[in-house]
Amino acid sequence: MKLVIDILEERISTAMAAVAGVEVCAAIVRPAADLKFGDYQVNGVMALAKKIKTNPRKLAEEVVDKLDLGDICEQPEVAGPGFINLRLKPDFLAEKLLEINEDADRLAVKKADKPKTIVVDFSSPNIAKQMHVGHLRSTIIGDAICRMLEFLGHKVIRQNHIGDWGTQFGRAFLAMWHISMGRDHKKLYYRGELALLRGRAKDNAGLASLCESLCRQHVDDWRADSNQQLGDGEKVFWPFVQRLLSGEEHVELREIEAAYQYVTKLEETAVGMGLLTPTRERAPETGEWREKLIPYEQLSRRVTAMLQEGGEDNEQEQAVWQYLIKKTMGECNEVYRLLVVTLDDRHVRGESAYNKELPGVVDELSEKGFAKESDGAVCVFPAGFKNKDGEALPFIIQKSDGAYLYATTDLAAVRYRVNELKADVILYVTDSRQKMHFEMLFAVARMAGWASDNVELTHVMFGSILGEDGTPLKTRSGENVKLKELLKEAVERAEAVVEEKNPELPDDKKAEIANAVGIGAVKYADYSNNRTSDYVFSFDKMLAMEGNTAPYMQYAYARIKSIERKAQGRDVDIETELASLKELSLTEPAEVDLAKHIIRYGEAIASTAGDYRPNYLTSYLYELAQKFSTFYTSCPVLIAEPEKRPTRLLLCDLTARTIRHGLSDLLGIGVVEQM
RNA sequence: GUCCCCGUAGCUCAAUUGGACAGAGCGUUGGCCUCCGGAGCCAAAGGUUGUGGGUUCGACUCCCGCCGGGGACGCCA
Numbered sequence: 001m002k003l004v005i006d007i008l009e010e011r012i013s014t015a016m017a018a019v020a021g022v023e024v025c026a027a028i029v030r031p032a033a034d035l036k037f038g039d040y041q042v043n044g045v046m047a048l049a050k051k052i053k054t055n056p057r058k059l060a061e062e063v064v065d066k067l068d069l070g071d072i073c074e075q076p077e078v079a080g081p082g083f084i085n086l087r088l089k090p091d092f093l094a095e096k097l098l099e100i101n102e103d104a105d106r107l108a109v110k111k112a113d114k115p116k117t118i119v120v121d122f123s124s125p126n127i128a129k130q131m132h133v134g135h136l137r138s139t140i141i142g143d144a145i146c147r148m149l150e151f152l153g154h155k156v157i158r159q160n161h162i163g164d165w166g167t168q169f170g171r172a173f174l175a176m177w178h179i180s181m182g183r184d185h186k187k188l189y190y191r192g193e194l195a196l197l198r199g200r201a202k203d204n205a206g207l208a209s210l211c212e213s214l215c216r217q218h219v220d221d222w223r224a225d226s227n228q229q230l231g232d233g234e235k236v237f238w239p240f241v242q243r244l245l246s247g248e249e250h251v252e253l254r255e256i257e258a259a260y261q262y263v264t265k266l267e268e269t270a271v272g273m274g275l276l277t278p279t280r281e282r283a284p285e286t287g288e289w290r291e292k293l294i295p296y297e298q299l300s301r302r303v304t305a306m307l308q309e310g311g312e313d314n315e316q317e318q319a320v321w322q323y324l325i326k327k328t329m330g331e332c333n334e335v336y337r338l339l340v341v342t343l344d345d346r347h348v349r350g351e352s353a354y355n356k357e358l359p360g361v362v363d364e365l366s367e368k369g370f371a372k373e374s375d376g377a378v379c380v381f382p383a384g385f386k387n388k389d390g391e392a393l394p395f396i397i398q399k400s401d402g403a404y405l406y407a408t409t410d411l412a413a414v415r416y417r418v419n420e421l422k423a424d425v426i427l428y429v430t431d432s433r434q435k436m437h438f439e440m441l442f443a444v445a446r447m448a449g450w451a452s453d454n455v456e457l458t459h460v461m462f463g464s465i466l467g468e469d470g471t472p473l474k475t476r477s478g479e480n481v482k483l484k485e486l487l488k489e490a491v492e493r494a495e496a497v498v499e500e501k502n503p504e505l506p507d508d509k510k511a512e513i514a515n516a517v518g519i520g521a522v523k524y525a526d527y528s529n530n531r532t533s534d535y536v537f538s539f540d541k542m543l544a545m546e547g548n549t550a551p552y553m554q555y556a557y558a559r560i561k562s563i564e565r566k567a568q569g570r571d572v573d574i575e576t577e578l579a580s581l582k583e584l585s586l587t588e589p590a591e592v593d594l595a596k597h598i599i600r601y602g603e604a605i606a607s608t609a610g611d612y613r614p615n616y617l618t619s620y621l622y623e624l625a626q627k628f629s630t631f632y633t634s635c636p637v638l639i640a641e642p643e644k645r646p647t648r649l650l651l652c653d654l655t656a657r658t659i660r661h662g663l664s665d666l667l668g669i670g671v672v673e674q675m
Numbered sequence: 676g677u678c679c680c681c682g683u684a685g686c687u688c689a690a691u692u693g694g695a696c697a698g699a700g701c702g703u704u705g706g707c708c709u710c711c712g713g714a715g716c717c718a719a720a721g722g723u724u725g726u727g728g729g730u731u732c733g734a735c736u737c738c739c740g741c742c743g744g745g746g747a748c749g750c751c752a
Contacts, residue, residue, distance in 0.1 A: 545714035
């Protein structure tokens with residue numbers, strides 16, 4: 001069915017245009033601010049009156065005279081400075097309820113008239129790292145947006161733009177190297193070197209000497225390799241990688257991550273120490289391998305460059321890269337399943353996918369005269385951006401060392417998404433700190449003509465998740481909170497509550513409920529907050545039974561299911577009663593109130609999807625649950641008089657179906673029959 | 676220093692191109708189980724929307740100043 005609010009908007013706009021003699025008018029129909037004003041109010045007449053310089057009340061009267069809404073509303077009323085108040089007719093309400101009842105799949109929510117192709121860029125974890133709270137919002141907000149747009153009939157293309165190509169790879173590679181050496185006990189020095197990190201983390205002198213020893217060790221290894229004496233690279237590392245690839249040996253992502261931090265620390269320490277380490281390069285003249293000394297802290301960047309060069313010479317880098325992607329995505333997919341997020345390997349298209357196009361991006365921008373060299377880097381200066389000195393702010397697309405950046409990759413991605421994926425809309429679900437990056441990205445993409453004005457580019461930004469102390473959420477030791485552990489704790493806490501409330505349930509039911517409630521609570525808390533603002537993460541609040549929380553919603557659903565179970569014991573055949581339902585009996589205020597809310601589900605989805613704001617949907621659902629609770633308290637269902645019961649059964653059923661659809665289908669939050 | 680975002684009830688948050696008397700939840704206070712799940716319902720108290728101006732018939736919303744908090748600002752993503 002067409003949204004009631006849209007029908008009203010259309011008809012009233014037309015009437016306004018006719019009365020005012022203005023071509024295009026916006027009625028601006030909104031849900032009434034107060035129940036006493038009716039169900040909808042028209043705000044647009046006053047603006048129009050101002051525009052054509054006439055009395056708003058008089059104009060409203062004229063519009064009302066011209067209107068024919070008899071099939072939907074009672075006689076419209078003009079109120080205040082020029083509002084038009086509309087009240088739905090009971091017959092219309094009943095008709096809509098029956099219409100929803102007949103549509104099991106879509107609850108009578110229409111698909112978009114003009115389906116669009118919408119690319120959603122979200123989640124984007126990094127290679128060699130576990131997912132942490134920093135990925136939560138992008139992942140679940142992006143997922144909810146995808147689900148909603150898909151439900152509305154759009155073609156949604158999920159893009160998991162994983163960080164699999166930057167300087168971080170070099171560090172991850174060196175991390176693998178250290179792990180390999182740590183596991184190989186022949187070399188005494190490497191043994192347990194990971195453990196040394198903690199011990200010397202705050203001891204700069206100690207760290208420096210460790211750094212120096214490692215560097216020296218590395219030089220020795222290198223010399224051994226170069227002398228064809230089978231150094232660590234061939235003797236230890238390469239077989240280790242082979243065993244990893246064949247599955248004979250395993251390494252946990254958490255270990256890689258620890259080693260990664262270790263490498264980072266070493267690099268930071270080495271800065272300014274003047275340590276040199278040898279690497280190989282081919283002599284341009286002869287093509288022979290030769291030694292090249294580079295600063296120790298630049299080793300990881302060199303490794304990254306070797307990966308990006310590709311070719312037979314760099315097969316170790318490529319093998320490790322492949323392994324790390326597989327390993328990382330394996331863990332990410334686990335988290336996605338835990339979170340009930342619709343992402344898998346098919347949606348991965350990481351930074352590396354654009355590697356080959358990066359030179360072309362820079363060339364094209366240079367040829368078109370948009371990019372120029374500045375301090376050795378290639379930059380575009382989009383209009384309207386200024387730096388601290390009031391000069392044009394650069395959007396750097398190639399560093400002075402020739403390397404490309406995420407700006408370059410993002411540009412290549414825009415081009416790909418528009419040209420290959422045929423995107424009408426591209427959404428970027430990332431945190432608000434990247435606002436300026438995207439503003440510049442969009443500006444440059446438009447300058448270059450890679451995204452025409454017909455393509456919507458939107459940064460769907462969100463705020464930070466804060467700890468109780470108001471600073472970004474971290475563990476006590478200052479690390480990022482791992483998503484897996486966070487979710488585990490949520491489920492455990494939910495488990496304790498279920499145990500307390502319903503100890504007699506079988507264990508597998510308890511586990512199912514704890515999972516739905518725990519994970520649901522984390523997600524719902526995020527969705528119900530304003531996307532753009534920061535929020536404080538609190539297990540206690542999100543798992544509370546009261547208020548706008550997942551457990552409250554799930555409870556409302558479970559209560560309805562309980563009525564259905566009880567019906568059987570009381571010889572009430574719900575299906576038969578609903579099937580024979582032709583005339584509704586909506587008399588009690590609580591019934592009417594609930595019914596009116598039920599028929600507005602489509603509006604809630606439309607506004608949610610229109611602004612990409614999940615909290616509109618959670619607000620709607622919460623109000624639905626509240627209205628149901630009011631109805632539930634004041635209107636007995638199973639013991640109702642025979643002429644009232646079918647209507648009440650219908651209200652229960654539609655409420656349950658709407659909650660289930662909203663929670664489960666659109667937000668990926670589980671519902672349970674009992675809890 | 677420049678730019679961006681935020682400041683709403685004791686606390687956490689809403690408020691959909693500027694609309695009517697700024698709404699919820701928590702907490703507080705007072706009611707409600709011979710009846711389908713009390714993880715609930717009903718009601719009350721609680722506000723000069725940081726502050727001072729301006730635009731408007733109408734401002735939490737738009738403009739300007741100030742105060743307070745956060746973020747971004749040339750080779751990280």
